[in-house]
Amino acid sequence: xxxxxxTVFLVGFFVVPLLITGRTRVWVSDGVLHAGKDxxxxxxxxxxxxxxxxxxxxxxxxxADPAAHLVTRGWMPGSVMLRLANPRPTPYWxxxxxxxxxxxxxxxxxxxxxxx
Numbered sequence: 001x002x003x004x005x006x007t008v009f010l011v012g013f014f015v016v017p018l019l020i021t022g023r024t025r026v027w028v029s030d031g032v033l034h035a036g037k038d039x040x041x042x043x044x045x046x047x048x049x050x051x052x053x054x055x056x057x058x059x060x061x062x063x064a065d066p067a068a069h070l071v072t073r074g075w076m077p078g079s080v081m082l083r084l085a086n087p088r089p090t091p092y093w094x095x096x097x098x099x100x101x102x103x104x105x106x107x108x109x110x111x112x113x114x115x116x
Contacts, residue, residue, distance in 0.1 A: 024071060026095055028106045031114040033082070035071040035095045040082070042111040047083040050100035055079075059094050072096040080104045 024036040032039050051059060056079040060072060069090045072079060078100035082093040097103045 024073065024096075026071070026097060026103060028103075028110045031110055033095075033107055033110070035093070038069070038071060040084075040093065041114075042107055043114045044085055045082050045107070045111060046085050047081075048104045048107050048111070049081045049083075050104040051079045051081055051094075052100075053077045056094075056096070065091050067091055069093045080107070082107065 026033075026035045028034070028042070031042050033042055033045075056072075056077070059068075059079065059081060060070070060074075064070075067090055069092070072094060073096045076096035076098060078098070079094050079096045080100045080103050082095065084090060084092060095103070
């Protein structure tokens with residue numbers, strides 16, 4: 001009978017804070033890509049490439065550039081690679097997404113609107 005209060009305490013004390021802090025929002029508005037606390041103007045990007053699970057793993061591991069800016073979550077299957085016009089000091093951003101194709105399309109649309 002003591003197990004139920006202890007279990008409730010452990011879940012509330014450990015699991016809930018992890019869920020709250022582990023969430024990173026990614027959105028595009030007014031020509032700016034926001035990924036968590038970071039943001040970049042879409043006009044600073046030269047290419048936008050959605051990556052599947054295998055390509056994401058490569059970019060987070062063996063093929064990673066140490067200078068890259070990563071906004072990633074290991075449990076997310078895909079990501080979007082965003083190459084910058086000025087590759088120094090950061091050559092690209094890698095942003096995790098559940099729907100990388102949709103994120104890439106939204107960034108590309110914002111970039112087209114910013115150019116016109």
